[in-house]
Amino acid sequence: MSTEGGTKALVAALSANLAIAAGKFTAFAFTGSSSMLAEGVHSVADSGNQVLLLVGGRRAARAADQEHPFGYGRERYVYGFLVAIVLFSAGGLFACYEGYRKIREPHELQSWPWAVGVLVFAILMEGWSFLTAYREAAATKGAQSWPEYIRRAKAPELPVVLLEDTGALIGLLIALCGVGLTVLTGNGIWDGVGTLGIGVLLVVIAAVLALETKSLLIGESADRTVVGRIRDALVDHDSVTSVIHMRTLHLGPEELLVAAKIGVNAQDSAARVAEAIDAAEARVRRAVPIARAIYLEPDVFSEEKAAAGPDPEATPGGPGPSHRPEDGPTRH
Numbered sequence: 256m257s258t259e260g261g262t263k264a265l266v267a268a269l270s271a272n273l274a275i276a277a278g279k280f281t282a283f284a285f286t287g288s289s290s291m292l293a294e295g296v297h298s299v300a301d302s303g304n305q306v307l308l309l310v311g312g313r314r315a316a317r318a319a320d321q322e323h324p325f326g327y328g329r330e331r332y333v334y335g336f337l338v339a340i341v342l343f344s345a346g347g348l349f350a351c352y353e354g355y356r357k358i359r360e361p362h363e364l365q366s367w368p369w370a371v372g373v374l375v376f377a378i379l380m381e382g383w384s385f386l387t388a389y390r391e392a393a394a395t396k397g398a399q400s401w402p403e404y405i406r407r408a409k410a411p412e413l414p415v416v417l418l419e420d421t422g423a424l425i426g427l428l429i430a431l432c433g434v435g436l437t438v439l440t441g442n443g444i445w446d447g448v449g450t451l452g453i454g455v456l457l458v459v460i461a462a463v464l465a466l467e468t469k470s471l472l473i474g475e476s477a478d479r480t481v482v483g484r485i486r487d488a489l490v491d492h493d494s495v496t497s498v499i500h501m502r503t504l505h506l507g508p509e510e511l512l513v514a515a516k517i518g519v520n521a522q523d524s525a526a527r528v529a530e531a532i533d534a535a536e537a538r539v540r541r542a543v544p545i546a547r548a549i550y551l552e553p554d555v556f557s558e559e560k561a562a563a564g565p566d567p568e569a570t571p572g573g574p575g576p577s578h579r580p581e582d583g584p585t586r587h
Contacts, residue, residue, distance in 0.1 A: 262312065264388040264416045269305040271384040272298045272423075275377040282373035285366040288437075289357040290430040291373070293350035293450045297426060297457065298377075300346040301419050304338040308412050311335065315507060325548060328507015332471040335411030339464035342419070347457035354451030361443030370434045378427050385420035388413055407478060410508035411468055422460040426453040477503040477511055481543055488542035489517055489551075494531035496520065497556045500565050503546075512548040513539060516565075518556030528553050 276298035283291040311334025319326040364370065392413045396404040405414045433449020436442075476482070486498050501515035517535065519528050536549045 262309065262412075264384075264391045264413055265305045265308055265312075267387040268384045268416050268420065269302055269309075271380040272302040272305065275380050276302060278373040278376055282369045285369040286364045286434075287362065288364050288367075288370050288434055288446055289353045290433045290446050290449045290453065291370050293353050293453050294374075294377070294426060294430050296349050297346045297423065297453065300341055301423065303345070304341055304415070304419065307334045307337050307341070308415060312412065325506045325512070326510060328505075328510045329472065331411055331508060332468055335415055335468040336465065336472060338411075338415055339461045339468060342457055342464065343461035347454050347461055350450055350454030350457060352454075354447045354449070354454055357447030357450055358444055359447075361447060363441060363443055364434065364437050364446065367434060367438045371431070374427055374431045374434065378424065378431075381420055381423045381427060385417070385424060388416040388420060392417060405463075406467065409471065409475065409505050411471065414467065415464060418460050418464060422456055426456055429453050429456070471505070474504050477505065477543075481511075484542045485513055485515075485539055485546065488538040489515060489535050491531075491534070491538070494519060494523065494527065495535050499554060499556060502565065506548065509545050510548075511543065511546045512550075513546050514550045514552075516552045516554050519553045521555045 276295055279291050279295035279298055282288065283295055308331075311331045314334075315327050315330040317327045392404065395413075396408075399407065405418065408414045429449050429452045433446050433452070436445035436449075477485070482501070482503060485503065486501065489495055489498050489501075495517050497518035499516040499518055501513065503514075504512045506512050517532075519531055523531070532551045532553060535551060539546050539549055
C-alpha cells in the first residue's frame with residue numbers, strides 16, 4: 256500500500272467523522288439518547304485516531320540518522336497501536352459504561368426524529384468513507400481474502416480505517432435499532448442495550464487492531480511471495496549457486512531488510528565473490544524495490560550448513576552462547 260493511498264483514505268475518514276460527531280452530539284442534546292452520546296464519543300475517538308495515523312505517517316518519513324540508522328518507518332506501527340488503545344478506552348469502555356448506566360436508569364427519548372435523522376446521515380457519511388478505503392485496499396490486496404489482507408498488510412493505515420469504518424457502520428445500525436425499539440416500546444432500556452452493544456463491538460475491534468499492530472511492532476518477515484522473488488533474484492546459477500538460508504524483516508511498510516548466506520563457487524577469487532554480491536544485491540532491488548537494506552554473506556554451499564540454518568546462538572531472542580539445550584528454557 257502506498258503512503259499516498261493511505262493518506263487519501265485517512266483524510267476521507269477524518270472529514271466524515273468530524274461531520275458525523277457534530278451531528279451526533281447535536282442529536283444527543285435534543286434527545287438525551289445514550290446511544291447517540293456513545294456514537295458521538297466513538298466518532299471523536301475515530302477522528303483522533305486518524306490524526307494519530309497522519310502524524311505517524313509524517314514522522315515515519317524522516318530520513319535515517321546516526322541514532323536510527325534504519326530510519327523511522329516503524330513509527331507508523333507505534334501510532335497504529337496507539338489507535339487501538341484510544342479506540343478501546345475512549346470508545347469501547349465509555350460506551351460500555353454508558354450502556355450499563357442507561358440500562359439501570361432508563362428514560363424515554365425526546366425529539367427522537369433528530370436521532371433517526373442524524374443516524375441516517377452518519378450511515379451515508381461512513382459509507383462514503385468506507386468505500387474510499389475499500390477502493391484503495393482493493394487495489395493492493397490482490398488475491399487475498401479480506402481477513403488475510405487485514406492479517407498480512409504491512410501498512411497499518413488502510414486496515415485500521417477499514418476496521419474502524421466497518422465497526423462504525425455496524426455500530427450505527429445497532430444504535431438505530433436501539434433508538435427504534437425505544438420509540439416503539441417506550442422503554443429506554445433498549446437505548447442502553449444498543450449502547451452496550453456498541454461498546455462491546457468497539458472493544459472487539461480494538462483488540463484485533465492491538466494484536467495485529469503488536470505483531471508489526473515486534474517485527475514481521477516479508478510475505479512468502481516476496482521471499483520467493485528475493486530467493487529467485489539472488490541465485491544466478493553462475494557466481495551465486497544457491498541460498499543457504501535467509502531472513503527478512505520489515506523496517507517499515509515500504510522498507511525491507513534482507514540478510515542471507517549465499518552459496519558461491521569455492522574456486523572464485525575474492526574480487527569475483529565481491530562482484531557476485533554486488534550483482535545479487537542489484538537483482539534483488541530490481542525484483543523487490545522495497546528491499547533497501549541487504550546484507551549478504553558468501554559461503555561454500557553444503558547440505559549440512561543449509562540444514563542447520565541460521566546460528567540460533569546469534570539470533571536475537573535465541574538461547575545465547577551460554578545456554579545449552581539440556582538446561583531447559585531460559586527465564587527473563
